[in-house]
Amino acid sequence: xxxxxxxxxxxxxEEAAQMLKAVAHxxxxxxxxxxxxxxxxxxxxxxxxxxxxxxxxxxxSIMKDRGVLLSVxxxxxxxxxxxxxxxxxxxxxxxxxxxx
Numbered sequence: 001x002x003x004x005x006x007x008x009x010x011x012x013x014e015e016a017a018q019m020l021k022a023v024a025h026x027x028x029x030x031x032x033x034x035x036x037x038x039x040x041x042x043x044x045x046x047x048x049x050x051x052x053x054x055x056x057x058x059x060x061s062i063m064k065d066r067g068v069l070l071s072v073x074x075x076x077x078x079x080x081x082x083x084x085x086x087x088x089x090x091x092x093x094x095x096x097x098x099x100x
Contacts, residue, residue, distance in 0.1 A: 015067065018067070019066055019068055019087070022063050022066035022067075027049065027051055027056075027059050028059050028063055029091060031049060031063065031080075032063075032068075032087065032088060033091075035082050036088055039079040039080060040079065040080060041077045041080075042056060042057060042078055042080070060080055067083060067084075068082070068083060069081065069082060069083055070082075
């Protein structure tokens, strides 16, 4: 489905806008990059992203609530993964538009 095909479906447009807002932060972009190869625990994410656990949890919650991430509990661990891996193509596209 292209933007032109969904341009009159306000619910879909709102969902898409919320997902884009959810990734529009440097920490969240970093988290998406970390998750491109599969699922990770909160601990793995905050250690590799170089942020405090509370900061990582806050951003993970936003991304999950807006439909960007999935979470699955396995014992004591919560694993996060990308709900829509194709969103990485959007991020790549934006990076390509930035001056390097």
